[in-house]
Structures are given as C-alpha cells and as structure tokens.
Amino acid sequence: MTTLVFGHKAPDTDSTGSPIIWSWYLNEIKGTPAKPVLLGEPNTEAAFVLERWSLEKPEIISDVAADTPVVIVDTNNPAELPADINAADIRAIIDHHKLVGGLETKGPIDIRIEPVACTATIMYKMIGDDLAQAPTGIKGAMLSCILSDTLEFRSPTTTQEDKAIAYALAKDLGVDITEYAAEMFAAKSDVSAFSDAELIRMDSKEYEVEGKKFRVSVLETTAPQIPLDRKDSLMESFKTVEAEDGVDQVLLFVVDIIKEEATLLVPNDLVKTVAEKSFGATVDGDTVVLPGIMSRKKQIIPNLKL
Amino acid sequence: MTTLVFGHKAPDTDSTGSPIIWSWYLNEIKGTPAKPVLLGEPNTEAAFVLERWSLEKPEIISDVAADTPVVIVDTNNPAELPADINAADIRAIIDHHKLVGGLETKGPIDIRIEPVACTATIMYKMIGDDLAQAPTGIKGAMLSCILSDTLEFRSPTTTQEDKAIAYALAKDLGVDITEYAAEMFAAKSDVSAFSDAELIRMDSKEYEVEGKKFRVSVLETTAPQIPLDRKDSLMESFKTVEAEDGVDQVLLFVVDIIKEEATLLVPNDLVKTVAEKSFGATVDGDTVVLPGIMSRKKQIIPNLKL
Numbered sequence: 001m002t003t004l005v006f007g008h009k010a011p012d013t014d015s016t017g018s019p020i021i022w023s024w025y026l027n028e029i030k031g032t033p034a035k036p037v038l039l040g041e042p043n044t045e046a047a048f049v050l051e052r053w054s055l056e057k058p059e060i061i062s063d064v065a066a067d068t069p070v071v072i073v074d075t076n077n078p079a080e081l082p083a084d085i086n087a088a089d090i091r092a093i094i095d096h097h098k099l100v101g102g103l104e105t106k107g108p109i110d111i112r113i114e115p116v117a118c119t120a121t122i123m124y125k126m127i128g129d130d131l132a133q134a135p136t137g138i139k140g141a142m143l144s145c146i147l148s149d150t151l152e153f154r155s156p157t158t159t160q161e162d163k164a165i166a167y168a169l170a171k172d173l174g175v176d177i178t179e180y181a182a183e184m185f186a187a188k189s190d191v192s193a194f195s196d197a198e199l200i201r202m203d204s205k206e207y208e209v210e211g212k213k214f215r216v217s218v219l220e221t222t223a224p225q226i227p228l229d230r231k232d233s234l235m236e237s238f239k240t241v242e243a244e245d246g247v248d249q250v251l252l253f254v255v256d257i258i259k260e261e262a263t264l265l266v267p268n269d270l271v272k273t274v275a276e277k278s279f280g281a282t283v284d285g286d287t288v289v290l291p292g293i294m295s296r297k298k299q300i301i302p303n304l305k306l
Numbered sequence: 307m308t309t310l311v312f313g314h315k316a317p318d319t320d321s322t323g324s325p326i327i328w329s330w331y332l333n334e335i336k337g338t339p340a341k342p343v344l345l346g347e348p349n350t351e352a353a354f355v356l357e358r359w360s361l362e363k364p365e366i367i368s369d370v371a372a373d374t375p376v377v378i379v380d381t382n383n384p385a386e387l388p389a390d391i392n393a394a395d396i397r398a399i400i401d402h403h404k405l406v407g408g409l410e411t412k413g414p415i416d417i418r419i420e421p422v423a424c425t426a427t428i429m430y431k432m433i434g435d436d437l438a439q440a441p442t443g444i445k446g447a448m449l450s451c452i453l454s455d456t457l458e459f460r461s462p463t464t465t466q467e468d469k470a471i472a473y474a475l476a477k478d479l480g481v482d483i484t485e486y487a488a489e490m491f492a493a494k495s496d497v498s499a500f501s502d503a504e505l506i507r508m509d510s511k512e513y514e515v516e517g518k519k520f521r522v523s524v525l526e527t528t529a530p531q532i533p534l535d536r537k538d539s540l541m542e543s544f545k546t547v548e549a550e551d552g553v554d555q556v557l558l559f560v561v562d563i564i565k566e567e568a569t570l571l572v573p574n575d576l577v578k579t580v581a582e583k584s585f586g587a588t589v590d591g592d593t594v595v596l597p598g599i600m601s602r603k604k605q606i607i608p609n610l611k612l
Contacts, residue, residue, distance in 0.1 A: 088404075099411040100398075105404045107608070111419035302413070 003034040004061070004067040006071030007080040009079035011038050012200060013167045014183070016046035017141035018073040018119040020055055020093065026071070027121070029130045029304035037061045041081065043202060045148060053140035059148065063089045074119040078102040079206065086146060088105070094122055096241070096249060097297070120145035121297055136173065143169040143177075144184060145248045151257050152221060156298045167186040182222070185257055189221040196237035199227060200250055205296065209304045213247040217306075218296050220255045224263060227254050233269040249274075262293040262300075276303040309340040309397060312369060313380035313425070314387065316508060319454035319490070322352035324379040324425040326361055327399065330444045330445035331429070332377070335436045340377070343367045345388065349508060354493030370394045375388060380425040384408040385512065400428055403603070413606050423463040430471045440537035442479065449475040449483075450490060455562050457526060458487040462604045484588035488528070491563055495527040502543035505533060505554055511602065513608045519553040523611075524602050526561045533560050537593060541573040555580075560602055560612060568606075569598040576602065583611040 005023045007015025019036035026034035036058040042050065050057050066069055066087040076093055077100045083276050086103065092110040093103070096119055110151055120142040124131065146166040150158040166194075170177045179211070191199055204217040219227050227234065238250040249270055253262040264279075266286050267270050275281045278300075281288045293299050311329045325342035332340035342364040348356065356363050366543070369374055372393040378381055382399055383406045384391055398416040420428050426448040430437065437445070452472040456464040459472075469580025476483045483604065497505055511525040525533050533540065544556040555576055559568040570576050572586075572592050581587045584606075587594045599605050 093405075096414050099399075099409055099416050101407045103405055104407045107602070108402050108404050108419065110421065113406060113414065113417035115414040115416065116470045208438060263389040284336055297414070 001069055003031075003032060003071055004037050004064060005034055005071040005073060006039055006061070006075070007072075008038045008075035009039040010204070011040055012080055013041075013043075013046045013049050014066075014145040014202060015074045016058070017049060017145040018043045018123060019071075020060060020089045021120060021123050021127075021138055021139050021145075022071060022073060024134060025127050025130070028125070028133065033292075035059075039080075040064040044183050044190050044193075045188035048184060049141065049144040049148075052166060052183075053137040053144070055137050055141060055305070072103070073123075076100060076113065089261070093143050094119055094168045096122065101152050106123050112151060112173045117155060117162040118146045118149035118157045120149075121159075121162045121165050124169075125161075139169050139173055140228045143173060143175060143180075147181045147184060149179065150183075151255075151294060152177065152288070154260055155295045157295050161265060185220075185222045189226060191221070191226060192218070193250075196230065196234050197229075197241055199234065200237060201245075205301075206247060207301055207304065208244075209306055212249065212306060214304065215241065215245060215292065216296055216300060217250060217252045218255055218262075218300075219252070220257055222257050224254045228263060228287070231265055235265055235286065239268055251300075252294070253290075253300065257294075260292060260294055262290045264288050264290060274304065278303045307338075307375055309338060309375040309377055310343050310367070311340055311347055311377040311379060312343045312367070314383070315345040315377075316510070317346055317348045317352060318509060319349070319352045319355050320425050320451040321345075321380045322348045322364070323355060323451040324400070324429060325364060325377075325432075326447050327426060327429050327444055327451075328377060330440060331433050331436070335433070336419050341365075345386075349494065349535055350499075351490050351494035352494050354490060355447065355450040355454075356539075358489075359443040359450070360589070361447060362441050368419045378409070379429075382409055382419065384404060400425055400432070402428060412563075413454060422465045423461060423468040424452045424455035427465075427468045427471050430475075441525065445475050445479055446481075449486075451488045453483065453490060454494075457485065457561075457600060458491075460563060460566055461495060461601045463601050491528045493528075495529040495532060497527070497532060500541050502536065503547055503550075503611050504541065505536075506543060506547050506558060507551075511607075511609065515606055515612055517612060518555065520610065521547065521553045521556045522553060522606060523556060524561055524568075524606075525558070526563055530560045530562045530565075533591070534569060539573055541571055541592065544573055554607060557606075559596075559599070559602070559606065563600075566598060566600055568596045569593050570596060576611060580610065584609045 005019040021032040023036040026032040038058045038060045063082050067089050069089045069091050071092045073094045076095045090105045095113045200217050207214050252265045255262045272283045275283050275288050279290050311325040329340040329342040332338040344364045344366045369388050373395050375395045376395050376521050377398045379400045382401045396411045401419045508525050513520050558571045561568045578589045581589050585596050
C-alpha cells in the first residue's frame, strides 16, 4: 500500500515541498512506495516553487481512509490534519512545531521534531549522504522550504543549521539566494486573486488566551500595501470568519518581510487591548505597526495577552 | 537551572540508566547542567546495574515544580509521569514507545522517538562519536538498558540496531553478553522481598479494550516458579489493586525469559475469555501457558480482545 506523505491544511511552501522531498526519499532510497499529497490548494509561493523546479503539483485530498499508511510532516496538530487522522496508520512524523498532543499511534514509530525553522532542514540531516542522488528539483524544493520558513533568514526562528544547509544547497544548485528569495516572496505577495476570507485563513492558527479563541493570521509579504489597501473590507470579513470558524476574534498581522515589521489590523477595543498588552504598542486608529515582529511562533503566540 | 532527566514511574533498567546516560551527555558534552532523577524505587535489576557499574543511585522525586527544565526519556505517556508534567519546561523527549498524546510543550523542542527496543539505543546514535569520552559506567549502563529491554535479544521488539550497538558496547567494555545478561536477569528474578501488590504494579501499563480498563502487568524472570508459587495470593491481591487503581481487571503475565513463553494467571471467566480470544489459548485451570509471548508492546497489547 502506498504511503501518503502530507503536511498541514492550507499548505505553504514547507507543507508542499517537504512531502515531495520525503516521498522521493522513501521511493528512491528506502524502497517504500510513497506519494506526496496536499490538504488544500498550495499558496501562491508554493505554486511558484512547484513551477520553478518543474515539480508536479501533488493531488489534493481531504480525507484519509482508515489504516492508510501516512507520514505527517510540518505539523503534529490534529486540528491541521484530516478529521480521521488517528484512524490512519501513522508511520512517521517529521516536524518543527511545539508538541500540542492529540495524535496517537498504534505502535512505536519514527518521530523527529526539532526546534529549527523548517521541516526540510530536518529532512536534509536525516537523508544525509543519500541526498547526492536527489534530482535538482528535490534540492530546489529543500532550499525553497528553508528560505520560505526563515523569510530568507530574517525570522527569529532561523537557526545556524537552517542557514548552513540553505547555503550548501544554493551553492550546489548555483542559485543566488537573494534573487531567488525575492522571486518567491513576490509570488507570495501576489494575493490579489484571493477573497478576504481566503486571505484571513491562508496562514492561520487558532490559539486560546484566557478562555478566548483567537485565529492568529499572518500575511508575509514584500508588498504590504496590497492587503492594507483592503483593510476595511478585511476587517468587515473578520466577523464572517469568526462566526463560521467558531472563534472569538481574528488577529491579522501583515508582515513586511523587507522592513521586518508587522502591521496589525485593529477593528475593535479587544484587539487594541491585545496590541497594547502583548506588544506594548500605542494604538491610534485601525492599524498599528509592530517593529521587528516577524514570527507567529516565536514572537506573537508566546506574547499574546488580553 | 539544572535540567532534570527522568523516565517513567516504576523505573526499570532503561528508565534508570537512560537518565544517567543523558545527564552525562548534557553535562559533559553539551555543557548543560543536568541531573538524573527517578520517579520511584528502581527494580531489582536496575539496582543491580547501578551497583555493577558503580553508578550513584539517582534521587527519587514525585513532583516537578512548574517551569523546571526537564528531559523525558523512555515514555511519552503523561500517566507514567508526575501529575503536573505539562507545567514543567519540557526541553526534550527521547523515547521508543507509541505516541499516546497528552504531553504538550510551550515551544518547539527536540523530540526523537524511534521504533527500536530501547531508549539507550537512540541515545547511542544521538551521542555519536562523543561516546568515546564517556566513562565505563555510562557505556555499561547503555549495554544494560539494551540487554534488559531486549531480554538479551529474545524479545520481538529487538532490532538490528539494538543488537549491533549492544555488541559494539560489549566488545568495548570486554563484557561477555550471555554471562552478564544472566546476572541481570537473576537480579530481576529475585522478587521475594516484594508484596503481591508491588509485584503486580512493578512493570505494568493500563490499557483499555472495548470500554474495559486493564492493568497489563508483566514479570520477566528466569525463575518463573518464584512468582507462580504465589499465584493464589497474587490473584487474591488483584481485587485490591483493581479497586485502588480504578481498573476493571489485572492481567499478570509471568514471562519466562529462558523458555520464551508467558504464563497468564486466570482468576475468572473474564480473563479466560481474554486468553482464548487474544491468544487462541485453551484454558484449563487458573493459569495458561502462552508459547512465544515475550513482549507486552508487540504481542500482548496489540492482540487484546474480549
């Protein structure tokens, strides 16, 4: 039976590229039949990466049948996975997020979670010397995942390992990191085709603070003016998304990758309080700039207060 | 702040030795102050191993204060850990059991779980070349953990990696594996000092089948007659343990390491049904021999039916 390899819902570059990388490793090196799949349409950056490295877009699935062998990458959160995930035959988990609990396996399996910026960084180490056999597209996917998750090393989640591996891959591939990252971020910034609700849910995680459920959404972009020009309409759509998703409040951070700052939309007094208490910001109007804030994992979630 | 390193409650050799091994690694190689502790009195085999390799018996603790940095080894099951474990600052998890869910971490941490027989096997690989700097006692603890968890390679949980590493360590230490394992198993078999309830809880895990809670207890021994001579008294004590621990039924398997078989005590029709349905056994009387059954993880738990 073919092992399905997938990342989280609303796949970004790491959740699109890492399943492709690991499926290559399982098929070609380990001799285990495997197939990458996606739990949703890849974002515009991930779509660019597939095209750039001539990688086939994986099939999109929404459920896994019971007892299907699966490898989960780039998440260990059941909320970001198919509803019936614990009925699958989970064979391995490779991830770089905090352990949230909730996944269960039938027997002991391979689990590797490390506090690095990117799943592909861990895979690079696990694959080791066998990477020499990888086609260009696999190495290109790895480099893309690291540049995406580290925001070209600007994110405070970046480790020395992520950097060293990205530079080694770029050298091997003959890729100029600055030029290539700029192309990736331009693709990610091209969000004109998305509805407000799609933008809000594109890169979003639920998080509870003092009994209140937040949907913490991030838009990483080199062109912040594109989403900010739509701020009135976006804030109006918060209410619909909140009602549909059963959360109390959307927090939307527009992260300017170049200026290394985030702009938080402030539709009401609750978000104003969050901005003041969490980031020491002085809020005047319906947006507030938070200098240096780039990472939901390292800077936003750990500081959320109300 | 010193990092506490510990395994599961009712510590066996792996849960006693692995914290000592990893604390050595953190202190001496990583420069992170660390201290091994135990969540209970080590079993007789683990006590023998400490003595044999002149290792200091770690302090026994029952709680960890909030925000204490901890490394959890040889389990990922909150039921086998201090009640307040999720309030600790969990820094790493190294384990070889199935993921049960329930542990949560505040941020991304190092988690390494592999389907090998023993935690020390994983540590051997993680420590790598730095093991050359380890004192004899650390290597002796590693070898002991592997021989204990694999029942000298007889358990079906044994992998090629466990074996290869044990042979490498034995060669390095100049230890005859067969002789040394016999000494360890003799120590484990010396259970005369324990009460019935202590024997039942010594190596025991809770497991639910069709809404019924079982306490699945295993006594690995080279002298099965010692516990079997006490079977009437042991079965009488099942009721007390069941009432105190809130389980429906104790299942006690006396595993004969030499003959590679288990004897299950059969105090009532429920256990008779379990023996028949799970292992295809024909039960006649208050014990039944199950040929080839050695491993709770691989052979008992996955087959339990009623």
